[in-house]
Amino acid sequence: MTEYMDPTDSVATDRKTAPRPASLEGRVITLLDISKAKSDHLLDRIEELLRERVRPKTIVRKKKPTFARPASDPLRQEIVGATDVLIEALAD
């Protein structure tokens, strides 16, 4: 029997999602536009609906410079420090 070496590497660590609040009322909601065309139209309407139906504390709009890369570290840090929840759109 010959053993062969493994060309892959697994980076999966056990992750869980963040705990959720009971409602969005009184919360800071960030809308992150990934800068693919049409994302802004979707987020504009989501923003309207949030204001109408949910009564958040604030809605913050952010935009990635390009959809082709993950958000930069500074942008990520800005968001983490300042929001309760996040909606990111739209990967197609």
Added chain:
Amino acid sequence: MPRADTDTDAIEELYARGVTDGLPVVPPTRERVAQAVAASGRDGDELIALVPPNYGRATVEKIAVNAVMAGCRPEYLSVVLAAIDAVCDEAFDLHGVSATTNSPAPLLILNGPVRERLDVNCGAGVFGSGWRANATIGRAVRLVCVNLGGARPGVVSMSTFAHPGRYSYCIGEHEEASPWESLAVEHGFARTDSTVAVLAADAPITVYDQRSRTASDLLATIAGSMAVIEHHKMTHWGDTLLVLSPEHARIVADDGWSKADVRIFLWERLRRPVSELVPGRDGGDGLPEHVLRKYADPARDATLIPKFRAPDNIKVLVAGGTAGRFSAVVAGWTFSKGSSLVIRRIAS
């Protein structure tokens, strides 16, 4: 770790594990991998990069496993290491390249003494098959992208079509047949440096011109082929290769033109007025909303918009056979803030 009694079983086992490109691979035994690591002169545990989008750890040893599978000789490993370092550079955006619905494959361009040392093809059939260095070095990079980066087609890689360069895409510049300085020298390296440049590249477009005898005539033909990169109304594109055959290069140089002259001529010629670029005229695609918004009346605006963001985005090099009045254009996946050409020295 796969185990098998014979090499044939190992080949089937490796297919089944999804770690190949669809072609049989050389089973990566400990001895073969150790030989490759030793030839690189580096420590097997040395971390070269985390490979996007899965950020698998590309140590020298892990890269060597993939290089052995690709069929590399041990002496090719230092080229593969430099190429992996290059594609994992932020500027190359391997994350985007591996996930996009568009078609790019990493194209490797070799310069310097490494070409002769490893018998890299720079001449006739440069984009084709038959040279072990070209075939296996290109293939090793792609296996790393898949096995350590996670870029499996239809799974993480969403490319609608891809192209055959995803098996292997590696050329040498034919510096000896070029009237000008090489791609590497233009980017600040010495002629005696061995380098690898990487571009997130489409398949080559062949340009046929058997009759032009002046630089401007020939480059006008070439411009016509470059005008339809992505689509005929695409603008603000980035790094793109123009590969002139030795015969075509001679026509341009004999007319007294430098590479810079070539770039400026093409960049200027490839601008079009806003009015010709609006979506819905001659095709549904066109200038994006955020650009159209800048013009009060786009359908009548004569402002010139460049196909390429700057002349320097047009990278000129010489390769291919000495017989044949053809050139090749290789577009990059290089929209604004997308990928760029990255070049690295190969450690000897």
Added chain:
Amino acid sequence: MHDGVFFEDHGIPTATVISSEFLRAATAQADALGAKAYQTVVVPHPIQPLTREEVRALADKAFDAIVARLTDAR
């Protein structure tokens, strides 16, 4: 997916909206990162040819799912 996983890791409930063509890639990516619990909000593909009004209508349809992704009403 990387953004979403990052934000969840840092305690921010995140709803990532994707088109249906991307579901397989998003799931594979999340699995590779170990984020099996991570779920996206899916809208029908394609998006690029739609008008502004048509995209807004998709937002109307996806709104409840987005809110559900971000809250834990008992």
